[in-house]
Amino acid sequence: MDAKGTPAATDKPEQAHDARVGDTLTLSGQNDGEQLDVTVKKWLDPAKGADEFTTPGSGKRWVAVQLQLTNTGTTEAPKASKVATLQFTMNSGFADEIGQWKIG
Numbered sequence: 001m002d003a004k005g006t007p008a009a010t011d012k013p014e015q016a017h018d019a020r021v022g023d024t025l026t027l028s029g030q031n032d033g034e035q036l037d038v039t040v041k042k043w044l045d046p047a048k049g050a051d052e053f054t055t056p057g058s059g060k061r062w063v064a065v066q067l068q069l070t071n072t073g074t075t076e077a078p079k080a081s082k083v084a085t086l087q088f089t090m091n092s093g094f095a096d097e098i099g100q101w102k103i104g
Contacts, residue, residue, distance in 0.1 A: 026072065035073030042066040 019025050024039040047064035049055055056062045077083055084104035089095050 029073070033074035033076070035071070037068075037070040037072050039068040039070075040065060041068050 019040070021040045021043050024037050026035060026037050028035050042065065044064040045061070047062040049062070082104050084102060086101045086103050088099045089097070
């Protein structure tokens, strides 16, 4: 890490924890105050399709996970502003679809 706490290119990620379904792990982001409690609520193996016509490919099976994400960090917003929308995107924010909720 450098003097600002930024990981160097050669720094390896922290070792994964051995958690089980129902356990909560606290994960930190790259910036100060970024923190989530992540709980695996359910694990289905195999998972079922929506109907009898929706099936995985030959030799494959579906698995599914239900996660609970709790923001335990801090997010800064100017005092005079009103937070009106929450957005969530998979793939570190690079997915094509964005979930958006009106909250204010």
